[in-house]
Amino acid sequence: MTDQSRPTPTPRTAAVIPAAGRGVRLGPGAPKALRALSGTPMLIHAVRAMANSRAVSLVVVVAPKDGAAEVKHLLDEHALPERTDFLVVPGGETRQESVRLGLAALPADITAVLVHDAARPLVPVDTVDAVVEAVRDGAPAVVPALPLADTVKEVEPGEKGEPEPVVATPARARLRAVQTPQGFDRATLVRAHDTIAASGEGATDCAGMVEQLGVPVVVVPGHEEAFKVTRPLDLVLAEAVLARRRANDGF
Numbered sequence: 001m002t003d004q005s006r007p008t009p010t011p012r013t014a015a016v017i018p019a020a021g022r023g024v025r026l027g028p029g030a031p032k033a034l035r036a037l038s039g040t041p042m043l044i045h046a047v048r049a050m051a052n053s054r055a056v057s058l059v060v061v062v063a064p065k066d067g068a069a070e071v072k073h074l075l076d077e078h079a080l081p082e083r084t085d086f087l088v089v090p091g092g093e094t095r096q097e098s099v100r101l102g103l104a105a106l107p108a109d110i111t112a113v114l115v116h117d118a119a120r121p122l123v124p125v126d127t128v129d130a131v132v133e134a135v136r137d138g139a140p141a142v143v144p145a146l147p148l149a150d151t152v153k154e155v156e157p158g159e160k161g162e163p164e165p166v167v168a169t170p171a172r173a174r175l176r177a178v179q180t181p182q183g184f185d186r187a188t189l190v191r192a193h194d195t196i197a198a199s200g201e202g203a204t205d206c207a208g209m210v211e212q213l214g215v216p217v218v219v220v221p222g223h224e225e226a227f228k229v230t231r232p233l234d235l236v237l238a239e240a241v242l243a244r245r246r247a248n249d250g251f
């Protein structure tokens with residue numbers, strides 16, 4: 001019998017930050033998450049972006065495979081909110097594997113999980129909070145996303161540099177470019193990783209695996225500043241965003 005006089009406890013939310021990628025598209029250098037933006041490692045910006053949400057009580061950083069000690073040291077030497085706990089685990093060969101390793105490190109009382117790319121260091125806290133709120137309102141999977149500015153063509157991929165035949169032009173008004181953090185009911189995300197990854201299938205984001213389970217995924221508004229640092233020009237944009245923030249509010 002349940003005690004109806006007791007209030008329902010607020011779900012304890014953790015953020016898992018996959019940060020174990022190399023950053024091949026960014027060019028030669030340190031692993032992408034450890035490269036500096038305005039003098040601070042990209043990873044620290046991403047960790048602060050999660051920890052600045054009052055809803056997030058634990059941040060799990062999935063570090064480059066042989067970089068866990070360095071990441072622990074970085075977390076120790078940068079100012080981070082005291083109310084947040086931090087864990088560091090070594091990552092895997094793919095983003096999917098790194099997320100799975102992060103999920104495996106979560107304590108039992110975590111019921112909601114955000115998965116956030118270290119490569120999206122500048123996501124505003126309002127976007128993080130909007131994702132958490134939708135999960136707390138009962139959505140098993142939530143992604144922030146933006147409408148597209150470009151028209152998208154589906155092609156028959158060919159040899160590099162060769163013209164590729166267009167197969168279709170999806171209706172742009174129905175398309176969204178998906179960002180992170182993506183938010184999940186923990187049990188749903190773990191089930192997706194256990195069943196979809198085990199079947200050899202995968203997806204380029206966590207929500208794609210949840211969709212393959214047949215579980216509904218919803219979109220909330222994303223933010224332009226939540227862009228992914230992927231190629232060198234993205235670093236220029238990231239520095240410009242940080243300079244504008246400093247000018248606006250002394251950040």
Ligand SMILES: Nc1ccn([C@@H]2O[C@H](COP(=O)(O)OP(=O)(O)OP(=O)(O)O)[C@@H](O)[C@H]2O)c(=O)n1
Pocket residue numbers: 017018019020021022023024025026032033062091092093094095096098099116117118119120228229230
């Ligand atoms: N084995 C991997 C690969 C990627 N990631 C993380 O997943 C996020 C999104 O990946 P992406 O932007 O593709 O990063 P990289 O894999 O580093 O980039 P690239 O494909 O250019 O090497 C990044 O925060 C990255 O660190 C990870 O944790 N483990």
Ligand SMILES: C[C@](O)(CO)[C@H](O)COP(=O)(O)O
Pocket residue numbers: 095117177178179180204205206228
């Ligand atoms: C998860 C993601 O950022 C959503 O847009 C994206 O799919 C990651 O792709 P990547 O090739 O691993 O950067």
